Amino acid sequence: MNKFNFKKISKVWIAVGVIVIIAVACIVFSGDKDTEQISFTQETVSKQTLQNSVTATGTIEPVTSVTVGTQVSGIIDKIYVDYNSVVKKGQVIAELDKSNLISQLNSAKASENQSRANLESARSDLNYQAANFRRYQTLYHKGLVSADDFENARLSYQKARETVNANEDLLASAAEEVKRSQTNLGYATITSPIDGVVLSKSVEEGQTVAASYSTPELFTIAQDLTNMQVVADVDEADIGDVKVGERVTFTVDAYPDDTFEGTVKQVRQEATTTNNVVTYEVVISAPNADLKLKPGLTANVTIYTSEKPNVLCVSTKALRFTPTKETVGKDKKIVDCKGKNKVWTLSGNTLTAHAVNIGTSDGIHTQILSGIKPGTRIITAIAVKTDDDSDDSDSQGGLFGPPGKKKNGKNSNSSK
Numbered sequence: 001m002n003k004f005n006f007k008k009i010s011k012v013w014i015a016v017g018v019i020v021i022i023a024v025a026c027i028v029f030s031g032d033k034d035t036e037q038i039s040f041t042q043e044t045v046s047k048q049t050l051q052n053s054v055t056a057t058g059t060i061e062p063v064t065s066v067t068v069g070t071q072v073s074g075i076i077d078k079i080y081v082d083y084n085s086v087v088k089k090g091q092v093i094a095e096l097d098k099s100n101l102i103s104q105l106n107s108a109k110a111s112e113n114q115s116r117a118n119l120e121s122a123r124s125d126l127n128y129q130a131a132n133f134r135r136y137q138t139l140y141h142k143g144l145v146s147a148d149d150f151e152n153a154r155l156s157y158q159k160a161r162e163t164v165n166a167n168e169d170l171l172a173s174a175a176e177e178v179k180r181s182q183t184n185l186g187y188a189t190i191t192s193p194i195d196g197v198v199l200s201k202s203v204e205e206g207q208t209v210a211a212s213y214s215t216p217e218l219f220t221i222a223q224d225l226t227n228m229q230v231v232a233d234v235d236e237a238d239i240g241d242v243k244v245g246e247r248v249t250f251t252v253d254a255y256p257d258d259t260f261e262g263t264v265k266q267v268r269q270e271a272t273t274t275n276n277v278v279t280y281e282v283v284i285s286a287p288n289a290d291l292k293l294k295p296g297l298t299a300n301v302t303i304y305t306s307e308k309p310n311v312l313c314v315s316t317k318a319l320r321f322t323p324t325k326e327t328v329g330k331d332k333k334i335v336d337c338k339g340k341n342k343v344w345t346l347s348g349n350t351l352t353a354h355a356v357n358i359g360t361s362d363g364i365h366t367q368i369l370s371g372i373k374p375g376t377r378i379i380t381a382i383a384v385k386t387d388d389d390s391d392d393s394d395s396q397g398g399l400f401g402p403p404g405k406k407k408n409g410k411n412s413n414s415s416k
Helices: 002-030 099-141 147-187 316-320
Strands: 036-044 046-062 065-069 074-079 092-096 189-191 196-201 217-222 227-235 247-252 255-274 277-287 298-315 333-335 342-347 350-355 357-361 365-370 377-386
Touching (some): 046 357, 046 365, 099 147, 147 189, 247 277, 298 316, 316 342, 342 377
Parallel strands (some): 333 350
Antiparallel strands (some): 046 227, 065 217, 092 189, 247 298
16 A cells, blocks of 8 residues: 555656746746837828718719600601711701691691681571571561561571581681691601710611600710710718719720719709619719710719818828837836826837817818827827847737737838
């Protein structure tokens, strides 16, 4: 039994010895641990331009475009224009076959002439019946004719007068039919309603168009291609910042190296919902003197909802920097102050806080209203470097800044 206990105790001491050896080795080797060096990224408080913007996509469209159709049915007899043809207001661009329309006009005129002849005959009969009635009236008062004869004469006069009124209505109706036929005949000659350029042509000569239920679309004419517009779809989350008159820049895939400019002309109130996404149409002017912009191009739009040029700014991350003894080292002195927003400066081993009043921000820079002077060097972040870091190695960023590349023991992102 004693022999068994001795072996058990020996194993325990061996385990303790191994642990002691490992601990001593850790202490010895930890003596070579590299010393950490704290560096600060700084920038100069300066004046810049703050911009907030909204992005969207849209389509290039003519400011004014007209779809030309026809109000009568028939066969396209002649077409005088083609795609990209320049046309003037009132210029004949197509004609329908007029044979049936001319026939309808002639029939309407014949009906009008017949109605006019009927009216003249009715008026002649009215004159006779009026004279006969007056004659019977005189004789009746003298007792020379019976009351029955007098009443027959009066009824014949009233009937003749009603016949004249009916024929006058028929003549007026026939005249309107003539005007309608003349108008339809005029519709067979299709003219351009505006000065412009033909964008599309939907028919060819010999094609039949039917205007029974809807007006057939024959041509689309754009008024002025030197003055285009962009109709952009802006998300509901951004539409509140978009106002008429704001500056806009946009690009198109056809000219990737060119940036075009315009202004917001209209913010439409009607919403469009597609796949549960609500957007609003914003109309943007797009001057096109060189005719580069073509109808239908997709535009990538940036609307500058606010612009403040030449305002005092600092990096937004500088306002988030807050030093502590754990992050900057015990050899640094921290002088804090009261204030909702602060920036920090470094003088020797002292970090000093400055309370500032801030204005607008674009996410990267924030406007400074008061509290710090232009040209002041402020801290934006800290970085940690160890002795074994090579000159070209990437240092590990501190708690308040991203990793930055070190050169000659300094953070390459630091301002000089």
